[in-house]
Amino acid sequence: MPLSPGADRILVVIPAYREEPVIGSVVASVKEHFPYDVLVVNDGSPDGTSAAARKAGAAVLDLPCNLGIGGAVQTAFLYARERGYEAVVRLDGDGQHEPRDIPSLLEPILRGDADAAIGSRFLQGTGYRGSMPRIFGIRYFRGLIRLVTGYRVTDPTSGFFAIDRRLVDFYSVHYPSDYPEVDTFILMHRLKARAVEVPVRMYEREEGKSSITPFRAMYYMVKVTLSFLINCIRRFE
């Protein structure tokens, strides 16, 4: 992809909690392929996550306590707004997202065709096979998002996306503190943002276990549905 004039105006954001074993290689992989600034937000992990990220060349924000994924990512948006970055790419710190797909996310934004580009693991036959409840959840949120916002999304829980400055500014003030992904579609809808989906690769987690239990899955569905619907009628100044 053409390096637009603002290669140094693009920030790659990686939230991390207890990712000491892998965060270094994720940062290094971004740094190896792109000239962009990398910011790791350490969400209060007590291990060596920060040190590993700094060693790999990232700037690090150390949160003094654990804020949850939304609060951590929002800190990065505050940082990006303060320093005037034109676009922000967000990817996971556990190696699930393929950094080489970053250009596909940035392209529609830098061309001015979209305000947000969301990576989807379902757009190309990537052969993703999830468990039954997971697939049910994804279908449910697809339906909910389409019903309320009209966006036709294939991967509603994707945390691999790029957004332009206007969304960064907005998210730095209004961002859900936990489970933010589904909610952001209603926020984008309220802002009349143009969102596109882009095929990306996603891998199984390299280290650690997924934290999903049946109870958490239920809580997730209820909580996300509630905050999604409330965001429809909430006032944003």
Place this chain on the structure above:
Amino acid sequence: MNRVTVLSICVSGAFLLYILEMVRRRKLREEYSILWLFGSAVILILSLKQSWLDRIAHAVGIAYPPSFLFLVGILFILLILIHFSITISKLHRMNKKMAQEIAMMKENSRRKSPGGPPGLA
């Protein structure tokens, strides 16, 4: 006076004094004491003024007037709990904002004094 009324006078009176004392010693902030004070005052007044209690209980169709006191008590507890949930949400928001600011300030001071231990810049 029946026994439940005496009990109610004693309990709500003692409670009212306790809350006032906590506020006086600054262990309880005024704004969080208002609902407690108001609630216990209402119950105390209704316990003392039997005739008022009887009239109100009759008006809302409660056969046994002292049970109206319990209703009032429960309603106040509900109000206070909602008030707490709102306050916790506010604290949560402020706490998040504070943590985010601290993280950015730490990074700023680190940049200004590279090599130095963080926080001592």
